[in-house]
Amino acid sequence: MNVADSKSSRAITRATNTLLCLAIAAGAGACSLIIDVPADCDDTNCLPYVCEADGIACKTSCAGDDECSDGFLCDDTAQTCQPTGCVPVGQTVDLAGLPRTISEFDFAVGDGNDEQLIVIASHTDGLGIRRYNVEGALVADAVDATVGLIKLESANVNRQSFRPRVDWTATGADGGNSPSRFTFSWRRAAERTDSLRMAQFVPSAAAAPAPLTLVAERDRTEIATHQLVPVSLGYVAAWRAKADPIGAVFAYGLDATGTSSTDEATELSPDNRYAEFSGAARQEDLVYVVYTTAGGGVRNVVGLAVDPDAHIVGGIQLRADQAATDFEVDSIEGASMGSAATIAWLERASGETTGRFVVLDESVSSSLSQSSTVVVPPGTATDGFSDVSALRIAAASRGFALGWLGSRDSRYDIWVRRFDASGSALFGAFPVALDGAVVRDFKLETTSDGFDVLWLEKAEDAGDSDRLRLRRFSCAN
DSSP states (O other): OOHHHHHHHHHHHHHHHHHHHHHHHHSSSOOOHHHHSOOOOOGGGSTTBOBOTTSSSBOSSOSSGGGBOTTEEEETTTTEEEEOSEEEEEEEEEOOSOOSOOSEEEEEEOOGGGOOEEEEEEETTEEEEEEEOTTSOBOOOOOOTTTSSEEEEEOOTTOOOOOOEEEEEOTTTTSSOOOOEEEEEEEEEOSSOEEEEEEEEOTTTTOOOOOEEEEEOOTTOEEEEEEEEEETTEEEEEEEEEETTEEEEEEEEEETTSOBSSSSOEEOSOTTSEEEEEEEEEETTEEEEEEEEEETTEEEEEEEEEOTTOOEEEEEEEEEEEETTTOEEEEEEEEEOBSOEEEEEEEEETTEEEEEEEEEOHHHHTTOBTTBEEEOOOEESOTTOEEEEEEEEEEETTEEEEEEEEEETTEEEEEEEEEETTSOEEEEEEEOOOTTOOOSEEEEEEOSSEEEEEEEEOOSSTTSOOEEEEEEEEEOO
16 A cells, blocks of 8 residues: 555545444434544654554554655564655656657756756667656657657667667866756667767757767677766767677767867777676766676676876776676666766676675775776675666765665565765665556666656557656755
């Protein structure tokens, strides 16, 4: 039972008590004192609990989340309602104006004078974007008739993945003076050659995004993962190239227009190891590119810090070499808090999947050297959860949030946990409340006062449409 159902039940109980009391008063008996007590309990006066079912008094313990006020969850062991620090804003919103089928998606939220939400999505007919206000109401832009979106790219020859990304950068947040902007990036798969593409949308200029090619990979080489990280005066592009049996991670310095600031890309991963996953994030004007490498029967999680021209500054080690059969990495994500970078990844070992993270701040950057490696032990975000998958990260100057799909106390949901800029947890993880929906994928994004979650529910019947659903949260601190 959810909170709304519980409140409805209490209202029915109060009405039943009133009718019963009237019936007794009309006969020979007298209305009992319990039934006759006015049902005037108000949930808003019961924080952190809600009213008892009879509507007379506040609960003083809990057996489930529905017995706690918004912003609190029931600790089943202690039977007390504990704060989450966040409350939902409005109801879940189905985003309108999207194609009937959606293969991949990402989103970002602008702030200040440029408050809006932009979705980048792909399907078999191509790639494009749609704009919404921050509550999820559609902006009436003209769209391409074939793609059904503001078009960025037509379908590729083999209907391969675009791996789309969109990031919001406010003026000054990248350490420079570039205008606030949304930056779109994606993989373009041609018949023989992959390329990394980008486009920008500057709300103050209101010009349509113009795609351009940043990197053209070698023949028959796939761009498996990629990330564009804003730095002062431009970007650092980081990507993993994959061509059996080779996997390698590269970085490239770009100016604000996407033009290369160096003659060629810097290869970061060692040429005697296979690079499996990669992610990147900025700390001040350094970009940490983190990746896994495997070879000789061992696996690790390591990375390099580079400057805005993609020159190597120093190395970090997050997981030392272990037997390759001891653990596997499923994905790596990075996000910037400005003064610190945070990297998160999913790790599978002994039949369990765990979400891990590190915070890379001045204490790490001050120790960087080309002659040594800084060891940074990871923290764990998903203790107490099972069936963990799809770890996502979002950051702002005040800290970051991690989200994942998983189960706790037999409840499967999208769970979110917030951390401050040092990596200390703020409250506990709490569920988005999917109400049993089957989620194909989800994304997480910070906002000016909390965060948004956007998830994809695939159509169950052939005649139905896929849905992107938005839920917003406002958070303390």
